[in-house]
Amino acid sequence: MALLDVRNLRVEFPTRRGVLTAIDDISFDISEGEVLGVVGESGAGKSLTGAAVIGLLEPPGRIADGEILLGGRRIDNLPYEQMRRIRGKEIGAIFQDPLTSLNPLYTIGRQLTETILTHMEMSPTEAHARAVELLAEVGIPAPERRIGSYPHEFSGGMRQRVVIALALCVNPRLIIADEPTTALDVSIQAQIIQLLKRLCRDHGMAVMLITHDMGVIAETADRVAVMYAGRIAEIGSVRDVVKNARHPYTQGLMGSIPLLGHEVERLEQIRGAMPRLTEIPNGCAFNPRCPKVMERCTEARPDLLTADATTRAACWLYDQEPADA
């Protein structure tokens, strides 16, 4: 059974000019030990999906419909206090900017032991020992000494390691990692990806990896969901989506990435830009930019349809029954 099961999730933002639907009816699941990549461009709704799962939607944003189940238990309608306990203990979070995820006024040791003591039954001495152990596990040199340091005394890459240690410290079953490597230099980025991969292998955690970088997804994830304008455009195994994308949006996205060693005169480009939430077109949201647009695409919105053995795409191209039947 899936560890995380998101069913028909809809997230809305009520505004003075009416309700904006930021995430519109998306469903996906993550199994234990699996890394699901969520990829998309700015404004596609990928970070909001993560925030909805950990119950950290910024008001006035709200879950308007759908269910989120963690290990078979509904977590989207829990009272604040209960959700807070789950958030620390069962779901860990890693955010983009390691500097703002850590409290600058406390030593990292204090932040780690505080989290451990809140969620686990341990004596302060045991908690301290566990904190040192965790820092060693995420690759911080001389952890006994560094545990007394403040966040500003670490470099960006080291800080992100501390944030990962903080997310791991109570053995969560699920990690939500929102752009964990975006603020880092390429050589450091590679180190952090290696670390994340090793840790979820060793701990058997499920990871929801949110990023705009297809390269990071290709290296890390088992499956990937491509988001566009608040919907999942395509979901499937990483190998198939990267090598053999089915949705015209994913195809355009892959073609627009410059690759080393590929001599291309021009990059493929998708014309236009992603629509604003207030101006999502009827039918398929991608239809004004789609090179394979059909009449049907402007009339009805496709749900995820089976495109091949491992991939589902929200595109009428994969509708098996003839439209006029």
Place this chain on the structure above:
Amino acid sequence: MPDPALLQVSGLAKYFDVSPPLLTRLIERQPRQVLRAVDGINFEIKRGETFSLVGESGCGKSTVARMVVGLHRPSAGGILFDGIDAVDPGNTASQSALRRRFQMIFQDPYASLNPRWRVRDIIAEPLRAFGLLHSEREVVERVAELLVQVGLSPVDGEKFPHEFSGGQRQRISIARALSSQPEFIVCDEPTSALDVSVQAQILNLMRDLQRELGLTYLFISHNLAVVYHVSDHIGVMYLGKLCEVATAKGLFRQPRHPYTRLLLDTIPDLEMSGRERPPVGGEVPNPIDPPSGCAFHPRCPFANDRCRSEAPVLRRVGNGTVACHGVEEGRIEAAEPTAG
């Protein structure tokens, strides 16, 4: 006669004084501290070519860009633009004549456009500042023409920057840079704030404009794949120095400097070959207190005593230049040329 380079940079350096305040220095007996952001680099760019500087944060690539356009005054070294001294062009008239010939595109299209100005005024600013056109009607025509050239519509000139998306704003920055009809454009991370599909649009536009107008680019980026796509020649920077300069193809087929190899190894793999990236230890050291000898030696798997004590200089190897003792001594074999 060989075509002389449009831009020649020699011994260029920029030092920033980052000392603590005078009183602290006196009381705590601390010495002055100097940050060598750029420490003596040489390169040249031929007319119509794209030269890229690539490196991680803090390597000094943006400082070079800023010195080239005159936003920072170099601490040492010279910049020759078309044979004219760009650091000290003499009188103000020749300075403004020179300034018109190069422009800059910045990284963040949200910060580089004045939010209180209409787009038409933003684009017309260089025209007015240099006094290039004499009547207002000519300015309006030229602005409309520029908007079309970068893929926007003439009516967009009436709008304010906040009405545009990131990619469209970067098009406006490009239109502004083009308005004085420059020959040379410095692009400092022009696409790193953009989504990949928008990045593709901007890179294609820049390439089309280069063909059409015969532009020369100095391109600054940390993204090697982007750099490979746009460049003719590439310089790899590490802690204020160039460690390797080569043609784009040469650099990627046969990287020589260990740092270049490290950078290439860290690129995420979209080929899905299942290749494990070799773990790279260490981080970029603090530029205020750089390592002795070759700045890369603490992270370099090939470092020996000479690397720890003596700084290498750029030497010709193959058809590029490399600053590495190991390559010079033949200790480090050139990587096998890869297909592609």
